[in-house]
Amino acid sequence: MSSRQSNLASALHNLDGRSYGNLKQIRGRYTFGPATVFIDRVQADPFASPSKVRVRVDRADAKFPLDLTTERADRIAASDYLLRSGNEVLAKLNQRALILGRPGQEILERTNILIDDTGFEARLLVNLPARGRRILGYQAADILTRDLPEFAERLFLFEHWSDARANQGGNAHAPSPRGLTDHVQLHRDQLELRSHLGEAELIGFVGNGAILPRTSGDSDLPMKSSDAVAFTSPPELEHTIDLSSGRSVSGMGIPRGVTVIVGGGYHGKSTILRALERGVYPHIAGDGREWVISDPTATSIRAEDGRAVTGDDISAFINNLPSGTDTRSFSTTNASGSTSQAASLVEAIEAGAQTLLIDEDTSATNFMIRDERMRALIPAEREPITPFVDRVRPLLTRQGVSTVLVAGGSSAFFEVADHVIALDAYVPSEVTNQAHELVGVTAADLESASPDLDPVAEPVRDTVPGSDSPTFSAAPRVPTAKALRPVSKTKTARAKGSDKIQFGRDFIDLIAVAQLVDTQQASGVAEALEYLAEIFDGRTALTDALTEVEDMLDAQGLDGITGHRDHPGHLTRPRRQEIAAALNRYRGLNLER
Template structure:
């Protein structure tokens, strides 16, 4: 037993039965052969948040293959594998007081496991044992001087890995995990280069095991995905892997079908397709535009200074919707705000489900248009804006529709699902509404002419002015908006005395306020919500009354690319368990903060 190990063990044995506060004296650094244990923070009492402890092994002792742990993307994948393997090691040790954190189905950058040039580190939370408020020193000594070093050796000493032992990590599984991540990133780059916003691989299992689970449906009962021939796309990856599946081109894509036939399931898969996935998830080869953002109605949310005038204008109250604020948005107003905020945060693809949308925001049928004149209706429905969003802003849309054909006339592609099997129905849908491909390519919106120019004698069955397209183009909306600039104290309320923290995956406590994220569908877990909370603290340092919101988001994203997720916390020794959020989710939380204030 080393002197460090002996000293820590004897100290803990000596603390047995004493008041819990005495544990603070064990903070420090301890060496156990190749393993170094850092006790960074001791919980204040047995009922407080767990103690923060790290275990580290130098790279020379770990002897990991450098080709799997040198590139940054490879380190993210290897860390993810070690996180999953580490939980298996803890289970084998029957150790429940040590918490490494459990990931979901995604491969993401997390703080739980760090791989750097010097070595390998696990950031752990440890519930040190007590009876009442008295230290159980003997048990604590076992945890910190026996179990922790053994855990680190089994996880980080590559020579201890055994392909013959199903309970330990293996070199083959690590290599496969890293290669899968490489291939998914390469496929994502390929999509961007070939004009695709999404890819769904043949053989994918899209349904989940239940409505409240992210695990795949049993492969013995699930219907696997098969691309319709017209949209089939094949790519050869540099690894030699050959993938075939459905490629979704840029543009407006409408997914239709009967209830329970898989429309929303495929949209949910595309939502999560912004992240890489582990083998066996079923969605390994569902890859989306990394900026794709889910948009829905969200009654009651706060809105601060959004320009929603492209969708809502000429309110009877006279309110200026070029800089619109409310503490209690309606369904249509909230969906308009969600959409313009997503574009502000860099979304190039919108994912929308009719079931979670405000009907009056999405469509207005011909009878309603006849009954309520356009000049008396402040809402311009999304069906009239979806093509200008594409042609003027380069923003594509994937829309699930089950109850209305209104989007057929503006859709580049219509995909019909029948018992989870997709077929291309674009030509049939266009015939039903009486539009040709040529008319679609020339017109930005079926009702733009009706609303903005004098009617002509060349209105087709869909309402598209085929003779006055140039005039319609001239009057189409401009979606660019002046930058929103938060005040210097936008994220510094006087009542705030503690750092922001996640309360589950759908709520953040910020000072005395709570930010509701339940409608932010692409947040994957509590750790990612915690990452968003830390990002808000980081943004508070950027906002100075002159920096635009978009510039601040770009700054934090660049920092994360350069420094990694640890940069959010200023590279604290033990940052806690965080997962890197996208810019879109950081912006979503900021925009839902009810006390947000703008300079302009």
């Protein structure tokens, strides 16, 4: 036992039985052979948030392959692998007091494990033991001076890893050289395939053999392959992409444009849309959606009764209200279904979305369609809502925004669809010609209406008199300098689960933000809001502020968003779309007039 290790153990033994607040004495840095332990924060009492501890091993001691841990994208994948393996190591140690954090099915940038030029670091939370409010010093010493260093050596000393040991019992997350290599290579291949989407004019890809259904509605784990129908692309939409690794991936490519997915109830329409929602993120091997790859800006849009809206230009969808309200800068604390969906759509475009994902089951009917009989009964000039069916092609031709839409109860979108895909018991078929024949539209009609996405081309449907040039790109919204600095706010923003953020005395409801994957990502959004509070000065547009956050994250990583705190807690990087969604749902948001 080294002198520093002995000192920590002795200090904890001497604190045994004393008041819990005395544990603050152990803050500091301790060396245990190749591992260095940093005790950054000690909880105030046994019932407070856990203590924060880091353990680090230098690169020279870790001896990880440089070709797997040097490039930024590789470090994200390797850190993800170490996080999953680290939980397995803790299980082997039978250590429940140490908390590393458990990732979901996605491979994302997180703070739990850090790989940098000088070494490898695990950021853990630890519940230091107590009896009542008295320190259990001997148990704490075992955790911090025995189990934590052993955890670091098992996880970070690459030469101790063994493919043979990892294969015992078929444990996919036990650390092994082959496991790390495969994990990093899969991530590389997924990113490369995503880069091919734009080249091939695709906004989504679903690989043959994918298992899209989940075990249940409240689980993100894949259904057993024996119970699920593996995905097979229709021949007309099949693409094969050869990757530089030598891997060849075949599957259904979803072209840029308007794609409608139809089929009977429970036949897999919403399942494929949910997969495309999560396809903005890479996935681990065995998830079933490894080769479901979407446009990284793709954003799910739905109705959200009761949400707040601040200064949105929704005039392309809602205009000429009987009240005379100006919808070019519309605000409300209690949006209706149609208004909320219109607001979410224009906010998504403002945040950079080039693909919209919409399910009629979660949409406001009067926002989506208006049939011919209703149009005949209620003249267009008396109806304030221009339905999405009349705007979906102008969005494409004038903004370059594609749409993937699930429809089960109406054929209204057939005449504006570039592609129609029918699902029958999870098996897709390309039925565009049949759908167009039903509504008397041909592919030539669509092509002549939008040659090369000509910004002045007339859409097939844009039937509201006097509104043939809808505005989707409104004037930039500029938050006030104190937009995120309410007087009543005394604590930093924090996530309350994956669907809520406490911001001062307010709560931001994110339950409709479908592409947030877990509490750690919601925590990342909360930190981003704090960062935005420093940017807003009454002159910076919301979109420019989002870009500044994104650029900082690219340059400094997630640690940058916390001001490089020694232990930043457990965060997952959010997209700018989810940061914008939280900001837009904050009821205290104020804009410059």
